[in-house]
Amino acid sequence: MNGADFLQLDPNSAPQGARMAWLTEQLRAGIADGRLAQGVRLPSSRVLADELSMSRGTVVEAYHRLMEEGLVVSNRGGGTTVANVIPATAATPAAQQPQDPGRADGDGIDISSGMPDLSAFPRAAWSRAERKVLSTATSRELGYADPQGVPALREALAGWLARSRGVVAEPDQIIVTAGVTGALSLLAQVLRNRGVTTCAVEDPGADGNRRILDYWMDGLVPVPVDEDGLSVDALAQTSTRAVIATPAHQFPTGVVLSPERRRALVAWADRANGVVIEDDYDAEYRYDRAPVRAMQGLSPERVVHVSSLSKVLAPALRVGWMVAPAHLRDELAEKRWATDLGSPALMQLTLAELLETGALERHLRTLRKKHRERRDAAVEAIAHFLPGCKIEGIAAGLHLVVMLPEHLDDKVVTERAKREGIAVHPLSRHGFTTGVPGLVIGYGPHPIPVLEQALRRLGRIVAGCTS
Incomplete structure (x- = not known):
């Protein structure tokens, strides 16, 4: 695979001082959303470093992180290839899915649960x-x-x-x-x-x-x-x-x-x-x-x-x-x-x-950093696509709560979202009384581009319910 075209990576978008973390997340996202399928061979660390104008050590460390997570494997004399991983966003066959009234129809995006990034399971x-x-x-x-x-x-x-x-x-x-x-x-x-x-x-x-x-x-x-x-x-x-x-x-x-x-x-x-x-x-x-x-x-x-x-x-x-x-x-x-x-x-x-x-604690430190980055991206996307909606519960955990305008019915919003391929829980689902309307959004399982896509669509749905 030619490093120049690899995932259309733009090194100019990498934050200063965090290029290795950026590259790791981009590769992880490619595996999660299926762009890097099982068995695909990654560019050599030397080729990718040259094409991205990064040090070879940065690429080697990114590959090593993914190897520790079990997402890629190193084959003696055969380079680095994508392991047998089920993408986090892949849909489970309908016959195997638990019955969940909040699940999106079809091959949608499920942001309803406070799940961790399961693609990061430490397989190795x-x-x-x-x-x-x-x-x-x-x-x-x-x-x-x-x-x-x-x-x-x-x-x-x-x-x-x-x-x-x-x-x-x-x-x-x-x-x-x-x-x-x-x-x-x-x-x-x-x-x-x-x-x-x-x-x-x-x-x-x-x-x-x-x-x-x-x-x-x-x-x-x-x-x-x-x-x-x-x-x-x-x-x-x-x-x-x-x-x-x-x-x-x-x-x-x-x-x-x-x-x-x-x-x-x-x-x-x-x-x-x-x-x-x-x-x-x-x-x-x-x-x-x-x-x-x-x-x-x-x-x-x-x-x-x-x-x-x-x-x-x-x-x-x-x-x-x-x-x-x-x-x-x-x-x-x-x-x-x-x-x-x-x-x-x-x-x-x-x-x-x-x-x-200590392997479990090392894994937890990696997850905590990744989930913080996704939390930050979710908060930024909500501020952009759902302007005026207050966000609560952002300091910890794997989910946050978006408070909706008081005249909206959060069950109606989630039903419309379900038809549009977005699974999200209404805040009212978790209470005995109706209370104030809101949405419970899990940001842990999804790469940042998938999160942003889901929240962009959710913003349009909420705007349509308001107008």
């Missing part, structure tokens, strides 16, 4: 870790695992959660689950056994959590959210003894539960003999603010900390965990055993290896 690091596990796993490790989780993973998680989230936990307090959904299902069943049959939820709050809890519990109690997070005063007016909250980054508004509210929430749990379920779903991603510690450290006996690797690696892994208070742990572990004997051991051992070698 995963393969190395998996090969090591397969070559070193003992007969005992290949047998039936502890239903709470493989000890090596629980030990690695305890250390990682302590240094990254301030979680206070010994390995035997951690229960490995099938994602946050698995954790909530176990918790709901154990709480029901103890006479806790209702759960308070944030309003607005995560629709997925609400649906899971509603399946297991007799009722859900909505509690309003304001600029300081969950209203503990409103919670105290209810008779429920369980509440689920997203303290570090409220979904979907993006607000942080204030220190005063955190202390008040723990005090409520003490008075009510209750449980606070802390969903720490995407606290790894922060851009314009200092890290926010997990609530669990304030009251390990009242707060059940749950999270997963869906936002760091991929939802398909179905790996999550909960840090259980001592008075719930044995019953939760027994319920895990009775459900399915626990999670697959080989995957847990592979994840333990990624944590112990």
Whole structure:
């Protein structure tokens, strides 16, 4: 392939001091949108460097980054070629798609979810870790695992959660689950056994959590959210003894539960003999603010900390965990055993290896930088294509909220967007009450050009609804 024509790259558009990052993103985008198909050979680093007037080291480092992400492979004597990667924007065959009322018709662009860049999954690091596990796993490790989780993973998680989230936990307090959904299902069943049959939820709050809890519990109690997070005063007016909250980054508004509210929430749990379920779903991603510690450290006996690797690696892994208070742990572990004997051991051992070698944290640093760039591009595009619409929740996470003019119905807007090939969630989908109209936009999965295209079309749709 001739470097002069390669992806029509314009080196003049590369920011000063960030040319390697720019080149990496351009190549990654080409793989994600299918312009660089599986098996396509990239120009040699020398040729591409010459054509772009860059140092060869810049191109070599860009290729190396993509190799670490598993997007390209280096063939001895055969140059660098694109690996077997499913583009992030490729449509899943309809027969395999989960039923989602927000999905775009046809081969559209889905900006409805707070997903990470799945094309950046660290395939090379995963393969190395998996090969090591397969070559070193003992007969005992290949047998039936502890239903709470493989000890090596629980030990690695305890250390990682302590240094990254301030979680206070010994390995035997951690229960490995099938994602946050698995954790909530176990918790709901154990709480029901103890006479806790209702759960308070944030309003607005995560629709997925609400649906899971509603399946297991007799009722859900909505509690309003304001600029300081969950209203503990409103919670105290209810008779429920369980509440689920997203303290570090409220979904979907993006607000942080204030220190005063955190202390008040723990005090409520003490008075009510209750449980606070802390969903720490995407606290790894922060851009314009200092890290926010997990609530669990304030009251390990009242707060059940749950999270997963869906936002760091991929939802398909179905790996999550909960840090259980001592008075719930044995019953939760027994319920895990009775459900399915626990999670697959080989995957847990592979994840333990990624944590112990630091590969997972290196991957997270790469993702955080990439997602910040996409967040910045999304904010700029919204300001341009949806002028006058306020943007909230931009300081962290993988999504933001665009507030629409008050006279619009956000469900009508999203239905029109769906017909135009853009999947986006209405803010009202996540609330018990109608509230103010808005759109919840996920920017993590898509390269910047795809994001800009989707937001340009969305701007036209909103303008058409307004006129």
